[in-house]
Amino acid sequence: GAVVSQHPSRVICKSGTSVKIECRSLDFQATTMFWYRQFPKQSLMLMATSNEGSKATYEQGVEKDKFLINHASLTLSTLTVTSAHPEDSSFYICSARRQGENYGYTFGSGTRLTVV
């Protein structure tokens, strides 16, 4: 089956530093990847949609300069949280869509970011 690997699973960083989260589709090509943020006991909130080789599309209210997304290959997308602050602490999840399937969305295992 389709597997999406997300790394790291947990990260603690100091306020003001940047953190990069990787999302890889291991056994399929993903022209489209999605980045979500999830607060405790809440559903997933879509942050942005990234397409390979083009700029990401951000949802309303998401700061594109703070959450940098790069989708340089068909199997890798990265989310960089720049100048992180404690309010950026959250659970970040990526998802990759398999080509040709309207239901083929596979999720990574998530990254818990804590900014201290």
Next chain:
Amino acid sequence: QKEVEQDPGPLSVPEGAIVSLNCTYSNSAFQYFMWYRQYSRKGPELLMYTYSSGNKEDGRFTAQVDKSSKYISLFIRDSQPSDSATYLCATVKAAGNKLTFGGGTRVLVKP
């Protein structure tokens, strides 16, 4: 109003009982309907998907979609403590790209 509404629960059932989950949606353009299971601090895992109206069964899981009433359901038979998780319904338009999620329902199956 959210496009997909889902009761947050929690829903507590004894082991062996049937778990009944449901969502309602407002946009007639939604064509594909999915159910995901999410354990604490993990990514969602696809359980079932259906296209348009109809039923689909996979082991202990049955997914139903009624497009006339814009209502989707998931039934879990012979529930186990390992089924304790948050269940998220999701939908996507046929020609669209983004998943639209319900808020999730927390389920607790007590031994």
